[in-house]
Amino acid sequence: MTIRQPTSNTAPPPADAPARVTTRRRRLIILAGVLLAVLAGVLAAVTALIPSTAPAVHGTLRPLAGTGTGTMTLNLLTGAATDDFTGQLSPMGAETGYGNLTVTLTDPSTFSYTGTRTFVAANGDKLFSAITGTGTFTRTTAQSTETDTITGGTGRFAGATGTYTDTVSSVVVWATSTSQTSRFTAAARGQIRY
Numbered sequence: 001m002t003i004r005q006p007t008s009n010t011a012p013p014p015a016d017a018p019a020r021v022t023t024r025r026r027r028l029i030i031l032a033g034v035l036l037a038v039l040a041g042v043l044a045a046v047t048a049l050i051p052s053t054a055p056a057v058h059g060t061l062r063p064l065a066g067t068g069t070g071t072m073t074l075n076l077l078t079g080a081a082t083d084d085f086t087g088q089l090s091p092m093g094a095e096t097g098y099g100n101l102t103v104t105l106t107d108p109s110t111f112s113y114t115g116t117r118t119f120v121a122a123n124g125d126k127l128f129s130a131i132t133g134t135g136t137f138t139r140t141t142a143q144s145t146e147t148d149t150i151t152g153g154t155g156r157f158a159g160a161t162g163t164y165t166d167t168v169s170s171v172v173v174w175a176t177s178t179s180q181t182s183r184f185t186a187a188a189r190g191q192i193r194y
Helices: 017-049
Strands: 061-075 080-090 093-107 110-121 126-137 141-153 161-175 179-193
Touching: 061 093, 061 161, 080 110, 080 179, 093 126, 110 141, 126 161, 141 179
Parallel strands: none
Antiparallel strands: 061 080, 061 179, 080 093, 093 110, 110 126, 126 141, 141 161, 161 179
């Protein structure tokens, strides 16, 4: 009985094979490093060309305070209200603005409301806020307190955040069976980050 050793169709590796593998591996590592550096440069260039639309998460926390006067018109059938106002608001300075509200009666002499407000600075920069408030009223007057959450803005107020409390007093100056117009004064205090 003869035992045959299996034969291999491959030739034994040359004596310098480990050196060739090491050289090939080094070349691949260098090539991969160069490709990563090029891709990182391209990514940085593309990122610099795309304008950022995300709100700013940085900025300085500043006090917000001010007073204003304005006119509000309320639809007594739907509860929809609009207001226009002027005033001084730190850090904006002189400002004008407007709001859109929905008023809901909660009792014969109390109400709640939600809505949005936009302040416009003299240079056109805007500051936006979301409003929730509650108050009491008589036939001719109303008092309310609201919490306003700053939701952003334009210009220097892009990405602004913060909260403030608004105390509002109003007097009815005109009324029909379906609507009323009131003059109001408001005082705001809180903080803003921009």
